[in-house]
Amino acid sequence: MRVIRAYVRIIDAVNLRLGRVVMYGIFVMVAVLLWSSVSKTFFLPSLWTLETAQFAMVAYYMLGGPYSLQLGSNVRMDLFYHNWSDRRKAWFDAVTVLFLLFYLGVLLYGGLGSTAYSLGYWGDQPLAFFAGLATGAEEIGRVERSPTAWRPVMWPIKVVMCTGVLLMLLQALSEFFKDIARLRGVEL
Amino acid sequence: MSYEMIALFMFALMMLMLFTGQRVFAAIGGVAAVSALMLWGTGGTDIPFSAAMKLMKWYPLLTLPMFIFMGYVLSESRIADDLYRMFHVWMGPVSGGLAIGTIGLMVLISAMNGLSVAGMAIGATIALPELLRRGYDKRMVTGVIQAGSSLGILVPPSVVLVLYAMIARQPVGQLWLAGVVPGLLMAALFILYIAIRCRLNPALGPVMPRVDLAEYDRVSEHPLRLNFIVLAAVVAIPLVVWAGLLPPKSALGAALGAGALAFLLRRHPAVYKDLFLKEKHRLLFSGVLPLVIFAAMMVPFVNGWTSLVESSAIGAMTAFLAAVLKGRMNRDVFETSVRQTLAISCMFMWIILAALGFGAVFDGLGAVKAIDDLFTERLGLDPWMILILMQLSFLLMGTFLDDTAMLVIVAPLYVPLVKALGFDLIWYGVLYTITTQIAYMTPPFGYNLFLMRAMAPPDITLRDIYGSIAPFVGVMVLALALIMAFPQIALWLPETVYGK
Amino acid sequence: QDKITWRMQTYAGPALAAHVIDPAIEMFNKIAGDRMQIELFYADQLVPTGELFRAMQKGTIDAVQSDDDSMASPTEVTVFGGYFPFASRYSLDVPVLFNQYGLNAIWDEEYSKVGVKHISAGAWDPCHFATKDPINSLADLQGKRVFTFPTAGRFLSQFGVVPVTLPWEDIEVAVQTGELDGIAWSGITEDYTVGWADVTNYFLTNNISGAWAGSFFANMDRWNELPEDLQTLFRVCCDQSHYYRQWWYWGGEASLRVNGDKMQLTSIPDAEWAQVEQAATKFWDEIAAESEVKAKVVEVFKQYNADMAKAGRPYRYG
Ligand SMILES: NC(=[NH2+])NCCC[C@H](N)C(=O)O
């Protein structure tokens, strides 16, 4: 119980802080795009602006996702749900959240595979590869670059994406615990 | 398992998740993940994530957070308050006038942001309480606000049309222009409806007593100064010419004429005072703000100086600056708009992410060909029948599905078919958007419904909210029919501007 | 015996695919009948083009039609797929390079290393600029945001071109929304076929490369599982696709220059264009210095072009 309480508190706090920082990412996107308009009108267009803005956008919604989950801003189709008692809601949520966890799990697994690929691993055991990297049994191979003229390396954004999905997963788990607690009538 | 079985299973599972209240993105994404594994085995584990890469490369999606931010800056900073009072003062003395004014307000707000959220927020917080206080019929006014704010996605800029453009591969600029006349038409129909009902039953929208407006007839504390008007003209005229709205000569002529008139008026202080110094005249100038924001964004875009996403950033920046200049951007407002922008953007993005994965699986199942066969060969229907069926299916789906999900999942099936049938895809985008507007309001799932439920005062019951939308949905279906029957309503403007 | 089903994704959108791949696949499906069917998907349909290689390696997709460059293949030969600047002049050059000058063997070896079967390379169309504003000199290239191949983009940026990479399907719209000023991705036949001629006004007759190399690939396990006769049938159908392109582009390029009314032709004078050709030789050497395999391929190009020059007319003029 204590462990779960601590888990919920920590995860919620981490995602809250992160969300409160990431939300300013909107200004990063604005700035990049404004620079893009200015440089294009007055100097030469820059190679990097569009892609940078895209990276910023991905980081924005991937890292911001857990916080939005926490805020409850993801809509539900609440034909019945709306009228249910809190207890009943918690019941159904506790079951169907497994579905969410499954989705996030597959998303994460795909993301890890793609990240491993971006570090030059071509097998289909990404987890083993990362473990190998840690122990020195595996090496970083051909580093994937975006197929554009700017050619940024791809792994950083993929790592960001995986981090976002992982945190989202942890947050979903925290929501699950909160539902269980609600069902058993305990305070977290 | 056969493909048909998988498709059926996907559908059933999604319904189950939706009806038991799981988050929409989780329902869609989860189904995508499960069925990808069923369809591809281990090769399917990549499908949900590769949707994220696809999403990243969809550059027009960058406009989404921008337009959402614009909307929140507008509603949180209340820079629209003056706008609201302008309609209030000028329309109040008419029966049903405040409701009509609210539609006008919604049109202007629609021109400054890409969703209906801002309109809803402004309508529900500023207009609604006042309308109720003035004894307007609560059923009518909740409907007015929901319907009016849905114009946000039809009047440019529009996020929904951007998404449609991405999927149908049609130029956003033309789509946006195509939304203008239908948007105004629909606003006119709403107004007509309100006017007629209030005519038949004046109790629905009581006339505002003159005494309540007296304060606006007094000389304003911050009267419009002639100097200010001159200054505004000096800035505005070159802009108008530059934007190509008027040829230089007529602009100059108009300016000289206006100047002469102003000079003459100045010599007759009584007339001058009556015409320029009153509070209600000052308010008229608040209508300039939306025009400035709209122009700052659209002029460079339509002229090809900046690209679509760059223009959306300019729009966001202009709205922000306007709030700062009007002294409305305090810490609180700032934090709330930034935070809400993140929350709503994330909501959208995660739905799109999930739906893209879902779409890939659906494609992998060959669903596109199947639907195509069904409509054209097996049922052997004629093009118009098919089109009407498609619209009906959208309306049906719109009751329980999110519009983005609807678009991402279904448009890849319908768009090629619409094209094959020989219809115009720009025009179809407008039809789709109107359907989406309806979907925003029809229970059980509708963003405007949700927002109204969350923001309405307690004496407005759920029944009121559900009941209020029926006539407006009727008006929207009428508009849909009109545009179907007369495609030129949508196509005239883009064809004129782009000179097809 | 069970019917074999393959999923194949092409780099081309539906309009282009109607010419360059649909007929070949229809033919394959008709002949293979109940034994095997290939389901064809267009650009970015199942996975984004940039992820095609990995998807094929993992078996999400069984076969792919693309050039090495666009599908971001992780091999040493990637730079040469697509339009390697000035490597070819005519569309017959490419099959000769692959079948008679040894490129097949190099490609086969490089792809085997990463678990992918390189089945067949063919010559596709030449690479020209299609732009909104006219290009009459090298200076006109300055600052133009152009959709092009990654490698071509790298090469062209020395002339002030700003290469932009977007999903293929979004190009037409991007030209209209101002994200792009033009396209350097194809010959005029494709400009008309896929609709780019409707959104651009000018066609530059100077080409960066005479024909590009594109290939058919398959997941190695899936390929090995096929009985030999189906493998052969697949190869025959690839050849059908290559052959179709030979006459479709060759005839189309000439006819549209003469009869097309949507794009105006412009040219950069030969003397000025020579700078670009010279820059290409330097570029080849830079690429060759990057690795042994690359050096080998560049060597083949040089040998081939030298032979053609010596052979004289009609192989090379001047
Ligand atoms: N995979 C690619 N992106 N290849 C580019 C091909 C360009 C060429 N003009 C063709 O379609 O035939």
Ligand code: NA
């Ligand atoms: Na709008």
Ligand code: NA
């Ligand atoms: Na609805």
